[in-house]
Amino acid sequence: MDFYFHQRICQECGVQLKGRRDQKFCSDYCRNQFNNRNYAQKFALQRQINRILLNNQRILAQLLLNEKKRNVLELELHKRGYNFEFHTHQKIAKNGQVYIFCYDFGYLRISDQQLFIVQRNNASFP
Numbered sequence: 001m002d003f004y005f006h007q008r009i010c011q012e013c014g015v016q017l018k019g020r021r022d023q024k025f026c027s028d029y030c031r032n033q034f035n036n037r038n039y040a041q042k043f044a045l046q047r048q049i050n051r052i053l054l055n056n057q058r059i060l061a062q063l064l065l066n067e068k069k070r071n072v073l074e075l076e077l078h079k080r081g082y083n084f085e086f087h088t089h090q091k092i093a094k095n096g097q098v099y100i101f102c103y104d105f106g107y108l109r110i111s112d113q114q115l116f117i118v119q120r121n122n123a124s125f126p
C-alpha cells in the first residue's frame with residue numbers, strides 16, 4: 001500500500017515516472033496535452049459567461065427599441081431569458097440609485113415589478 005502511494009505517475013497518461021522528484025509528466029507531449037485541456041476548460045467557462053452577458057445585453061437592447069430610456073416589466077426580461085445573476089458592472093447615480101449594466105445597456109429597479117432600462121452613450125462608457 002505504501003508503495004502505491006509513493007509511486008509517482010504521469011498526470012496525463014499514468015505511466016510510472018523515474019525522473020526528478022518534482023517531475024509530473026513523462027514527456028513534453030503529455031505536459032502539453034494536460035495544459036491544453038485545462039486551458040480549454042478555463043476558456044469554456046469564460047465563453048459561457050460571455051454568452052450570458054451578450055444575451056442579457058441583447059435583451060435590454062431589444063426592449064429599449066430605439067429609445068434611450070424606457071420602463072418595462074421585469075417579467076418581460078424573464079420571458080426572454082434574461083439572467084439576473086450576471087452583469088458587467090454597476091453605476092451609482094448622484095441620487096444613490098444603482099444601475100446594473102451589461103456592457104452599454106443597463107437597468108434601474110423602480111419597483112418590485114418594474115425596471116427602467118437605459119443605454120449609456122459610448123462616449124461616456126463605462
Ligand SMILES: [Zn+2]
Nearest residue numbers: 010013026030
Ligand atoms: Zn505521460
